[in-house]
Structure formats: C-alpha cells, structure tokens
Amino acid sequence: MPMTLEGNILVTGANRGIGLELVKQLAEKTGGEAHIYACCRAPDGTGAEALRDLTTQYPGKITVIKLDMSDEDSVSAAVQAVKEQIGDGGLNLLINNAAINKPLSPAPLSATGKQDMMEVFETNVVGPFLIAKMLLPLLQRAAEMKSPGEGDKMSCRRSAIINISTLLASIEKCPESFGLAQMYPYRTSKAALNMLTRCQAEDFKSLNILVTAIHPGWVRTQMGGKQAPLNPPDSVHGMLSTMSSLSNKDCGTLLDWQGNPIPW
Template sequence: ANMPVELKGNILVTGANRGLGLELVKQLAETTGQEAHIYACSREPEGSRTEFFDIQKTLVIMMCISMHLPVDVADEESISAAVQAVQDQIGDAGLNILINNAGIRKPALSGALSATKKNDMMEVYETNVVGPFTIAKMFLPLLKKAAQRDSSAKGSGMYLFFHVMLNVGYHHWEKTQWSEYILMVSSLNMLTRCQAEDFKTHNIVVTAIHPGWVQTEMGGENAPLTTVDSVLGMLSVISSLSNKDRGMLLDWQGNTIPW
C-alpha cells in the first residue's frame, strides 16, 4: 500500500445533498481542517430534500465548505456556471480533487431489459455517464492548473481526479435486477479508462471507486454497509492513490475489482 497523503487543496464533490455525497463532504470537512476548501454541488441545494445546510451550520466555523453550488450534471449551462463560480473563488490555485458522485437510478423500473423504456435508459445514462464526462471535461482547465502548480512546486506530488461509483452490488451484478444500471456502470468504467489515458499527459490520475452496497436512498435499508464506513474507506483509498491506479476500478477497501 502507498503511504496515505493528507487530502487538502480545493476539493469538489457532486451529488452532495444526500447519501454518500453528503457523508463525503461531512468527513472531508471534519478531517481536512483549514488546509482544504470544499465545493459541494447538488441539483437541489435549497430544495426540501437537502440536509446540507444543517451540517453547514455546524461546520461553518471550520471554514472548510467554501461554496454549495446548484449543479444539474445533465445540464451544461448549470455546470458552466459552477466552473465559473469555483474559478472566481480559487483563482490560479486550480482544483486538486474532483469526486464525481452524482447519480440516479429509476426505482420504478422492474430491471428486466425487455421492460425498460428507452427514455428511462437515456435518463440514467445521461446523468450517470454523460454527467461525469461533462463535469470532467469542463473542470479540466482547473484540474490542469493544480497539477501544473504542483509539478512545478515540488515535482513529486500528485493531484487526483477520480469517479466514485454508486451503490452497485457490483460483485453480485448477475443477481441484481437493475439491468439499465449495470449497463451504465460498464460505460462509466470504460469512461474512466479512456479519461485516465486522456488525462495522463496532464499528470491527473483518474480512478473509479466502488463504494460497496450502502444504506442510502439508492442502496436501500437492507444494504450491509453504512455511509460512514463506506466513506471512511473511500477517503483512505483516495489518499493512497498513485499512478499505478490510473484507470483502475477499486472498491472502498482498496481492492482491485476486475471488470
């Protein structure tokens, strides 16, 4: 295992209003101290479903959560506005870590491919695959800035960029009923591989992380893993990433998952 590094700098998390995204923001804010600035993005930052402002009140003293941005990952204008807002805030420092966590599942679907409608398939694909693709593409200039600053400063450090994969009973995928979700996950894995190759020249590491089967709105209450434990594990994995992890699919405990 690599020596863990302290997570600091500018960190952006999508899907931050609930579930894993909210827990990621909480734990990052609690553990990174004033060395980090967290940019939390979610589709409904002021909607009735968000617990975000409750935690922001308790953590605001730490000055960690710099901004909570309304971002619909399926909408380019919304992402563009977020990029501009983050850019205005961080200036030349760049973005050190991007966690693509936003995702949806259509709970009404039976899971049988023969019963899945095209529109449902497209909506899942647009949010869960095209969303991370667009976020990465539009935030790339800020990721590159951080990577360039780092390599010119000390040469040895590394800035990370990776996808966090949501609640797919991945090890048991043949038993799952979420056919449209499984197809999407395979696409996200391949997107990770392509981006890892694409971003290599900029010294940006792209990795996919499977959080396990977690007790969230998407994972359901029968899931064996709490969001707290999943995120503890993922942050430990993230802090130990290195070049050898480019384009890999890792689980929340750091094991490599073949796919």
C-alpha cells in the same frame, strides 16, 4: 485515519447519501486550507437541509453550488461559479458521485424503456464527462502548482478525478448478480463510466492528473436500500482512506472502497 487529502475538492450529489457523508468527513478531517465545493440540484430545497447544516457547522469550509448533472447549462454555470471562487488556484480533487438508478430495482427488462436508458446515461455518464472536461483547466493548474519536487507523482492531493462506480458494472462479474437485479440502464451506464475513467486516465496521465473509479460497497442509502450491509460513514471512511493512498499505479483502475481491485 490520518486525512491526507487537501486543497480544493468538489463533490457532486452532495445533499444526501454517500455524497453528504463525503462532505461531512472531508470537512471534519481535512486541514484549514481545504475547501469543499458541495454540489447539488436544489441548494435551497428541503432535500439539502443536512448539507446547509454542515455549512453552519464548518463556517467558511464548504461552498454549496447548484448543479444538475443532466443539464449542460447547469454544469457550465456550476463550473463558472467554482472558477470564480477558486481564482488563481486549482482544483485538486473532483469526486463524481451523483447518479441515478431507473427504473427501481430489480429493474427487469420488461419495465425498462428508452427514456430510462437516456435519463440514466445523461446523469451517470454524460454529466461526469462534461464536468471533467470543463474543469480540466483547473485540475491541470492544480497538478502544475504542486509540481516542484513532485515530478510525475500522481495523488488525490495533487490533482485527481474519482468516478464513483459500482461492482454491478463489472462485465466479468455480471453473471454473479444479474439474477438479483437486471438494472440494464444502471449497469451499462456505470460500465460506460468505467470506460470514461480509462480514457481520461490515458488522456490526462501526461498532465499528472490521476483518474480512478471506486465502488463504495453496498451502502444503506436511498439507492442502496435498507438491506445494504454497509453504513455511509464506514463506506466513506474506507473510500477516503483509499483515495489518500492512491498513486500512479492506481490510475485507470477500478477499486472497491477498501482499495481492492475489481475486474473490469
């Protein structure tokens, strides 16, 4: 796959699962000018060992940033740290990947309470809302820096927000999977993330910032479980390929990892 992503790229939930694989493939496949801000809750903890190994494998290419998406102060501190490192530059790509699913699947109604709803919404919706709002000046700067000759052409190389969503959040497709896993907090939070994507797409299109939601497929991670058919390398390879090809027509849409549209 020709990797045509470049510039400053921020990934949340980067210490394991799909997020870690995103950092790995971005580090492997982008050119020398690219820099990856890999955000996770506990950069020094045992859960971030694989991410720390990647920073050694790709010296100078990855900066690990402490970020808890459910904590506004943490989001603010992480954004400040990124701003300081980027200096006069911009942020080209924000990938909102971190998320939780509570209670554990199949998460029936009887096992789900207010606390689950609140925690899942904080991480899956409020966090992505806040981080995009706080990073907007950097995204805007990246969009403006690329403007000579590009006009109103949007891309993930120029300036973009990718919100990692799920097929389970499709309102139209809900009856097809509801019987297998009810997952009220997860489904409703990701449906809200889809609406956030649509609102941001409308709001930021005059700034030439692309906003798209992508479903990674059903992937073998802690969240996806062992029975999932896709492995993280294949899902991420497909998603990065899809991201590389996004343009104005994809702004405000929900796509799968292979670039196929999913109905809202």
